[in-house]
Amino acid sequence: MLSKLNKVAAQLKKEFQLYRLVLKHPKTPVLAKVFLGLAIAYVLMPFDLIPDFIPVIGQLDDLVVVPLLVYVALKMIPDDVVNECRELIKGVGCE
Numbered sequence: 001m002l003s004k005l006n007k008v009a010a011q012l013k014k015e016f017q018l019y020r021l022v023l024k025h026p027k028t029p030v031l032a033k034v035f036l037g038l039a040i041a042y043v044l045m046p047f048d049l050i051p052d053f054i055p056v057i058g059q060l061d062d063l064v065v066v067p068l069l070v071y072v073a074l075k076m077i078p079d080d081v082v083n084e085c086r087e088l089i090k091g092v093g094c095e
Helices: 002-024 030-044 057-076 079-090
Strands: none
Touching: 002 030, 030 057, 057 079
């Protein structure tokens, strides 16, 4: 169980590194950067579209809105940019 959690945590760390690199990449479209920024802002906002005190639906909006924003942003970014950033994370191509 702990091993599985460590793998998930490592994968999340890599994904966050990917988003950071993609945001800095000059070939990333502005709209994609806006959507990634909105996803980060939504996670950090002290309020939600649907308040958390509403059972189930209050927590569900966090699980739907953020991944949806990230998904849409990544679909807008050219595949070569995402692949280049993934290679940088792996250490291939780093000086």
